[in-house]
Amino acid sequence: MNKPRILVARAVFPHIIELLEQHFEVEHNQADAAWSKADLIARLHGKAGAFTTGGERIDAELLAACPELKICANMAVGYNNFDLPAMTARQVLGTNTPDVLTETTADFGFALLMATARRVTESEHFLRAGKWSKWSYDMFAGSDVHGSTLGILGMGRIGQGIARRGAHGFGMHVIYHNRSRLTPDLEAACKARYVGKDELLAQADHLVLVLPYSAESHHAIGAAELAKMKPTANLINIARGGIVDDAALAKALKEKRIAAAGLDVFEGEPKVHPDLLTVPNVVLTPHIASATVPTRQAMAKLAADNLVGFLVHGKPLTPLNPEVLKG
Ligand code: 8YV
Numbered sequence: 001m002n003k004p005r006i007l008v009a010r011a012v013f014p015h016i017i018e019l020l021e022q023h024f025e026v027e028h029n030q031a032d033a034a035w036s037k038a039d040l041i042a043r044l045h046g047k048a049g050a051f052t053t054g055g056e057r058i059d060a061e062l063l064a065a066c067p068e069l070k071i072c073a074n075m076a077v078g079y080n081n082f083d084l085p086a087m088t089a090r091q092v093l094g095t096n097t098p099d100v101l102t103e104t105t106a107d108f109g110f111a112l113l114m115a116t117a118r119r120v121t122e123s124e125h126f127l128r129a130g131k132w133s134k135w136s137y138d139m140f141a142g143s144d145v146h147g148s149t150l151g152i153l154g155m156g157r158i159g160q161g162i163a164r165r166g167a168h169g170f171g172m173h174v175i176y177h178n179r180s181r182l183t184p185d186l187e188a189a190c191k192a193r194y195v196g197k198d199e200l201l202a203q204a205d206h207l208v209l210v211l212p213y214s215a216e217s218h219h220a221i222g223a224a225e226l227a228k229m230k231p232t233a234n235l236i237n238i239a240r241g242g243i244v245d246d247a248a249l250a251k252a253l254k255e256k257r258i259a260a261a262g263l264d265v266f267e268g269e270p271k272v273h274p275d276l277l278t279v280p281n282v283v284l285t286p287h288i289a290s291a292t293v294p295t296r297q298a299m300a301k302l303a304a305d306n307l308v309g310f311l312v313h314g315k316p317l318t319p320l321n322p323e324v325l326k327g
Helices: 014-021 037-044 061-067 083-091 102-117 120-130 158-170 184-190 198-205 225-226 244-256 276-277 293-311
Strands: 003-008 025-030 051-054 070-074 093-095 149-153 173-177 193-194 206-209 234-237 260-263 283-285
Touching: 003 014, 003 120, 014 293, 037 158, 037 244, 051 293, 061 083, 070 198, 070 293, 083 093, 093 293, 102 158, 102 234, 102 283, 102 293, 120 283, 149 158, 149 198, 158 173, 158 184, 158 193, 173 198, 173 276, 184 193, 225 244, 244 260, 244 276, 276 283, 283 293
Parallel strands: 003 025, 003 051, 051 070, 070 093, 149 173, 149 206, 173 193, 206 234, 234 260, 260 283
Antiparallel strands: none
16 A cells, blocks of 8 residues: 655754654655745645644645645644644644754753853853953843743743742742632642733843734734843743744844843844844843754654654644544
């Protein structure tokens, strides 16, 4: 019997390709760059499954052009690249990779928070540039992390991981805002207090964004929200570009209306707003919050297991639109 045909849209670990080849005929993008939309559609035509990484837009146009497609398995917990209602309407399953990246991503949220608060990269650039010639009482004086107020916008699994680190590791006072409130047990585990969005903005010394991107969360932090934050506050975004209005943020940083920002995600990435590249009080990283070797391997394995689980055994592990399974 012919093996089902699948497309792996970006280069991934060779051992994951070997695993997939046991079950599928695999076309694999081994180039460094992503395919254009037209290329992606042309290559996906006739394929039953797609291994995607979060950057490939799966929308009505693509689905109409690829009627044999049955599943798109994202190697990411976020799935804002999927038009899920359009996929469901076409009986195409979407899957993501929750849980396996929670702790690693929360670790990185803290790395960015610490680096930003304590001006780690800014001071390193200063030293490397040979500018360190004397002691000075306020040289790279940043803000304290321990005992400060940690605000979290979006309290899913990763948000809770950040909260636990802040409360238990650094004695921070944790406040959060979310579409729905956590159960009392979860609030207790994170030592987190639910507040309205305005109170979150006004009280946080370090505000970490961990909410999913959607039309609703687009520019959840713009000029008006930045104006409500403390001038001493730090903003950390490990969620998605587009949640922050990067132009407004660059302006607020330049004008020192907030103290600093740590950003792992950007509107229009991999392009970065040019003004963010010129302000000193910002730490910028290239969307690497989940990037440890074991976690990226676990994400790729889960995406592959979803393809095998669904196309071979009829049972995906982490479906996003399980109603497709009943159809
Ligand atoms: C990935 C992410 O790095 O899981 C997510 O939603 O943003 C990141 O962990 C990225 O999507 C590449 O797979």
